[in-house]
Structure formats: structure tokens, C-alpha cells
Amino acid sequence: MSYRAAYVIVLREFKRFFRQRGRLVTTIARPLIWLFIVGAGLTKIIDARSHGSYMQFMLPGVVGMTILFSSIFSTISVVWDREFGFLREMLVAPVSRVTIVIGKLFAGTSLSVLQGMALLFIAPFIGLGVGVKEAFIMFFLTALVSFSLTAFGLFIAAHLTSLEGFNVIMNFIVLPMFFLSGALYPVGNLPAFLRWVTFINPLTYGVDAFKHVLLPSGGALAAEFPFVLDVIYVGVFAAAMTLFSARAFERR
Amino acid sequence: MPIIEVKDLVKNYNGIEAVRGVSFCVEEGETFGFLGPNGAGKTTTISILCTLLSPTSGRAFVNGCDCMKEPHGVRSSIGLVFQEVTLDNELTAYENLKFHCYLYGMTRHMAEERIDEMFEVVGLGDRRNDFVRTFSGGMKRRLEVARGLLHRPKVLFLDEPTLGLDPQTRSHVWQFIGELKKKEGNTVFMTTHYMDEAEVCDRIAIIDNGRIIACESPEGLKSSLKGDTVYLRTSDDGLAEKELLGKFGFRPMRLESGGLAIVVENGEKVIPRLFDGLTVTVRAVNLKRPSLDDVFLRMTGKEMRDSNGDRPAGSQAGGRK
Ligand SMILES: Nc1ncnc2c1ncn2[C@@H]1O[C@H](COP(=O)(O)OP(=O)(O)O)[C@@H](O)[C@H]1O
Ligand SMILES: [Mg+2]
Numbered sequence: 315m316s317y318r319a320a321y322v323i324v325l326r327e328f329k330r331f332f333r334q335r336g337r338l339v340t341t342i343a344r345p346l347i348w349l350f351i352v353g354a355g356l357t358k359i360i361d362a363r364s365h366g367s368y369m370q371f372m373l374p375g376v377v378g379m380t381i382l383f384s385s386i387f388s389t390i391s392v393v394w395d396r397e398f399g400f401l402r403e404m405l406v407a408p409v410s411r412v413t414i415v416i417g418k419l420f421a422g423t424s425l426s427v428l429q430g431m432a433l434l435f436i437a438p439f440i441g442l443g444v445g446v447k448e449a450f451i452m453f454f455l456t457a458l459v460s461f462s463l464t465a466f467g468l469f470i471a472a473h474l475t476s477l478e479g480f481n482v483i484m485n486f487i488v489l490p491m492f493f494l495s496g497a498l499y500p501v502g503n504l505p506a507f508l509r510w511v512t513f514i515n516p517l518t519y520g521v522d523a524f525k526h527v528l529l530p531s532g533g534a535l536a537a538e539f540p541f542v543l544d545v546i547y548v549g550v551f552a553a554a555m556t557l558f559s560a561r562a563f564e565r566r
Numbered sequence: 567m568p569i570i571e572v573k574d575l576v577k578n579y580n581g582i583e584a585v586r587g588v589s590f591c592v593e594e595g596e597t598f599g600f601l602g603p604n605g606a607g608k609t610t611t612i613s614i615l616c617t618l619l620s621p622t623s624g625r626a627f628v629n630g631c632d633c634m635k636e637p638h639g640v641r642s643s644i645g646l647v648f649q650e651v652t653l654d655n656e657l658t659a660y661e662n663l664k665f666h667c668y669l670y671g672m673t674r675h676m677a678e679e680r681i682d683e684m685f686e687v688v689g690l691g692d693r694r695n696d697f698v699r700t701f702s703g704g705m706k707r708r709l710e711v712a713r714g715l716l717h718r719p720k721v722l723f724l725d726e727p728t729l730g731l732d733p734q735t736r737s738h739v740w741q742f743i744g745e746l747k748k749k750e751g752n753t754v755f756m757t758t759h760y761m762d763e764a765e766v767c768d769r770i771a772i773i774d775n776g777r778i779i780a781c782e783s784p785e786g787l788k789s790s791l792k793g794d795t796v797y798l799r800t801s802d803d804g805l806a807e808k809e810l811l812g813k814f815g816f817r818p819m820r821l822e823s824g825g826l827a828i829v830v831e832n833g834e835k836v837i838p839r840l841f842d843g844l845t846v847t848v849r850a851v852n853l854k855r856p857s858l859d860d861v862f863l864r865m866t867g868k869e870m871r872d873s874n875g876d877r878p879a880g881s882q883a884g885g886r887k
Contacts, residue, residue: 322668330656399652403713406616407669408642 319409323417345376369440371535374524375497381430381460386488388422389467393480411563422464430456451527459520462552469555472562496521516551519544569594569753575624577610584610586776599767600757607776608757612725616646645719647710649726655699670717684712704735724756761858774866791856794833799825801847813843822869
């Protein structure tokens with residue numbers, strides 16, 4: 315493990331992120347669209363039959379969505395680097411594969427945490443109170459979820475050789491992961507075969523953990539799994555994906 | 567002990583035999599060239615030596631380290647300029663170099679010193695804070711060579727370092743590599759499919775179809791040829807071919823680019839005889855002392871494609887099929 319190398323890999327990802335205007339704008343706009351356009355409409359229908367407001371219910375889901383898109387999208391840089399050859403500049407350097415993977419993981423994770431945590435500033439405007447304690451817990455949770463999803467993205471990206479393939483993955487894995495995570499509706503109401511998907515989906519547990527912290531307990535829209543299960547599942551998933559992705563960068 | 571040692575290297579890409587049993591040694595301080603047409607297996611060999619690829623069989627050592635078992639040792643003693651550009655366009659020239667320095671574990675102080683020095687050498691100091699995407703092909707190449715040298719590698723690998731550059735920039739890049747080598751004294755392993763570029767090497771391995779067919783100094787290769795090459799363009803190559811064989815006893819070679827070539831002992835004396843003896847009209851004739859082009863032609867029976875060297879006027883005029 316070489317810290318200097320890991321540092322500069324992270325630094326590069328940050329520079330690229332803040333230099334890409336389009337990515338920044340999308341990052342800010344997407345959660346707002348979901349909350350205030352989709353959420354505002356649905357809130358009127360759903361409120362009558364449940365306790366909390368739907369817009370409040372959506373906040374943990376939107377945090378999860380932002381982390382999901384950001385984490386997976388940040389690993390596109392691996393595909394990008396491969397396509398434009400830059401990956402080889404890293405692979406011939408006297409730096410272990412683990413260092414490269416950790417660098418990419420750390421960069422993707424911190425960018426996701428940054429974006430996920432920024433959404434908490436919306437909470438007061440939709441009537442949710444987030445104190446220092448909640449923010450603190452959310453910080454660790456977003457870090458854990460971001461890390462696991464970045465590792466998952468890295469594992470996928472290590473096997474892809476084209477940006478086209480990445481778009482396919484985006485549509486066939488990432489979107490279902492989002493819809494079937496409990497971000498938009500409680501997963502308990504889903505038909506059985508879809509419920510199985512939600513049980514495997516790490517984002518389900520991530521979003522559920524956020525609900526534990528951000529939403530009042532009880533009611534149809536509250537968290538559905540035990541908090542401890544959420545944390546353990548995401549943690550194990552993160553560890554497995556880190557191992558797999560480190561292995562995927564070995565030479566062929 | 568040689569700094570690069572390769573024994574019976576074979577690489578098979580799911581059925582495509584890219585390298586079919588290659589062996590050679592490179593001594594410390596040498597400039598060693600791999601010369602061969604596209605698809606000969608040059609990049610594949612370099613990738614194995616640089617630990618980016620595992621061979622199907624055979625062994626390779628760089629600086630005493632086994633490329634398969636001790637990749638870390640190999641990686642810390644080499645610098646590599648890839649065939650295609652591998653700079654980050656979204657970073658500035660300076661940031662690209664800094665990335666490299668840190669990747670190789672240099673301290674900030676040392677990195678700044680080396681970067682300044684390298685900008686000086688490649689003459690890009692005034693563009694250091696510009697994004698690489700605004701650079702021309704030649705500037706990118708120079709920056710890549712600078713990057714490959716930042717960590718003072720014992721062996722510098724250059725995979726077609728002048729590919730896609732205009733002739734002027736090409737000679738500029740070579741001049742620059744030559745000067746650097748004089749200063750730093752490192753071993754250079756380069757590949758090219760330009761004949762004229764291979765002449766700067768101490769030794770050249772001619773590689774075709776995954777096999778080394780000759781490995782010697784440029785002079786040695788040329789002197790092994792003995793004789794001049796006469797290039798002919800005629801009104802009827804087919805007939806000329808028959809006549810050359812029938813009347814003169816020469817064995818002409820058909821050039822892919824059109825025209826014929828014969829190898830004779832004394833070209834000056836033969837040419838007048840050809841004009842007298844041939845019934846076909848001779849449109850152009852060109853006499854050439856042995857060059858690497860001819861070596862390749864003789865060894866493989868085909869012309870080196872895309873060679874931009876001082877080619878006979880006759881064959882240059884010919885169109886491609
Ligand atoms: N990744 C690959 N998969 C399959 N075939 C390959 C791959 N890379 C190279 N080849 C094939 O191996 C041969 C040698 O290629 P290469 O080493 O790139 O040649 P050169 O660098 O001399 O032009 C070519 O026939 C090429 O098509
Ligand atoms: Mg090549």
C-alpha cells in the first residue's frame with residue numbers, strides 16, 4: 315500500500331469531478347427533481363392514508379439514489395481510463411493493484427458521501443428535524459453505503475471494456491436497483507418475486523438504515539428491517555465487493 | 567548479465583498466435599530496436615516485458631527480475647511510452663507529470679525538481695498549466711516521453727514513439743531521445759515500423775509474424791546483404807520479369823507497391839545492360855545501396871509497409887492495392 319500513490323489517484327478523481335460541469339449540475343438537479351416534482355405530486359395522494367408525508371418519506375430514498383448514481387458513475391472512470399489507455403499508466407507503475415483499487419474506492423466513496431450528506435440540508439424545508447446526532451450517524455451510514463456501492467461499481471467496471479457496455483449496465487442494474495430499494499415505496503407491498511430482488515439489493519438495506527435515522531418510527535412509511543441487519547448486510551456486501559474488484563484488476 | 571533477457575516467449579490470444587517463440591538479450595546501455603510491420607507482435611512482446619500481459623509460455627527477465635514472478639521489481643526499473651497516447655486530457659501537463667511522480671513514490675520536493683527539469687528538456691515549460699487536450703500530437707508525445715523518464719528508469723520502453731507524427735516532429739522526437747540517452751545513459755528498447763528510425767539502434771531484431779528473423783547491428787545486417795538493389799518500373803512488369811530471368815539470370819522480386827526489384831553485385835554496371843537487353847520500356851530505374859528496407863525485403867520477401875525512409879522514387883510513385 316503506497317499512500318502517496320493512493321493520494322494522487324484520489325486527487326485526480328476529485329479534480330475531474332469538479333471540472334465536469336455537467337456532472338455537477340446533474341448531481342444537484344436530480345434529487346431536487348425527484349423530491350419536488352415527483353414527490354410533490356404523489357404527496358397529495360398518499361398523505362391521506364398514512365402518517366408521515368410522502369415527501370419526507372422520499373428523502374432517505376433520494377439520499378440513497380444520489381449515492382447509488384454517484385458511486386456507480388464514479389467508477390465509469392475505470393472504463394474511461396481503460397478506453398483511453400490511462401489505466402495502463404497506473405498498471406505499469408510499481409504500485410500494488412490494491413492501492414489502485416483503494417484509491418478509486420476512497421475517491422468514489424467520498425464524492426458520494428459529499429453529495430448524499432448535502433441533501434440533509436433539505437430536511438428542514440420538508441419538515442424533518444435533523445440534529446447533530448442524526449447528521450453524525452448519517453455520515454457513517456452514507457460512508458458505508460457509498461463504499462459498498464462504489465466497490466460494486468468497480469467490480470463491474472473492471473470487467474467492462476467499453477463505455478457502451480457501461481450504459482447497458484447502468485440501465486439494467488442501476489435503475490432496477492433504485493426502483494426496487496424501497497426508495498420510492500415500502501418494499502413490503504411488492505409481489506413476492508420482486509420482493510426477493512429487494513432482499514438481495516444492498517441499497518434496500520442502505521435506504522432502510524437512512525429511514526431509521528431520518529424518519530419517525532411507526533407507520534406505513536417507516537423503516538422495515540432491523541437497523542443492525544441493515545448495517546451488517548451492507549458491511550458484508552462491501553467487503554466481498556472490495557475483494558472481488560481487487561482480484562479483477564490482475565493481468566490477463 | 568543482460569538487462570533484458572527473453573527465452574522462447576509465446577503469446578496466444580485465444581487462437582491468434584501473436585508471438586511464436588521469441589528469444590533475445592539486451593545489454594545495459596544498449597539501444598535495442600524491434601522492427602516489423604503492423605501485427606508482427608511488437609506491442610505484445612513489450613506488454614509482456616512490462617508486466618501488463620502474461621505470456622502463454624516462455625520466460626522474460628528485466629533488470630534481473632522475472633516478469634511473471636516479480637512484477638514489482640520489473641515495474642520499478644522501467645519507464646514506458648505506449649503506442650497510443652495515455653495522458654489524461656482533463657488534467658494539465660503539470661498535473662499529468664505530478665500524478666506520475668507521486669505514483670512512483672517521489673516526495674513533493676523531488677517531484678517539483680524533476681518536473682521542472684523535464685519541462686526544460688522537452689521544451690513545454692510555457693504550456694505546463696494548459697490542459698493536455700489542447701496539445702498537438704507532437705507535444706503529447708514529448709510530454710509522454712518526459713513522463714516516462716521522470717522516475718529515471720533503468721530501461722525505457724518506447725512502443726512506436728513517433729506513430730502518427732509528421733516527419734518533422736518525428737525527427738525532433740528522435741533527436742530528443744538521443745540527447746536524453748546520452749545524458750542519462752539508460753537502456754532503450756524501442757519498436758518501430760519505420761526503417762529509417764531503426765537505424766539509430768545499436769542492434770535491431772527484425773520481427774515478422776511473431777518470429778525474430780534476424781538480430782544484429784544495422785551495419786551488420788546491411789553488410790550481410792552484399793550487393794545493390796535495382797528498382798525498376800516498366801511498361802510490362804510481367805514480361806520484364808521473364809526477360810530478367812531468361813536473359814540475365816536475375817531473380818526479380820515483385821513489389822507490392824508496383825514495379826520490380828533485383829539484387830546485383832554492381833548496380834552501376836548492370837543498369838546500362840538492362841536498357842540494352844530488355845524489350846519492355848523502362849519507365850524508371852533506381853539504384854540503392856543496401857538499407858534496412860532491403861534487409862527486410864530480402865529476409866521476408868515482402869516490403870516493409872508504411873516505411874517513410876528514403877525510398878526509391880519508383881516504388882514510392884506506385885499506388886496501393
Ligand atoms: N488483445 C488482443 N486480442 C486478440 N488479438 C490480439 C490482441 N492484441 C493483439 N492481437 C493480435 O496479435 C498480433 C500482434 O499484435 P501486436 O503485438 O499489437 O503487433 P504490433 O505491435 O507489432 O503491430 C496481431 O495479429 C493482433 O491482431
Ligand atoms: Mg504495436
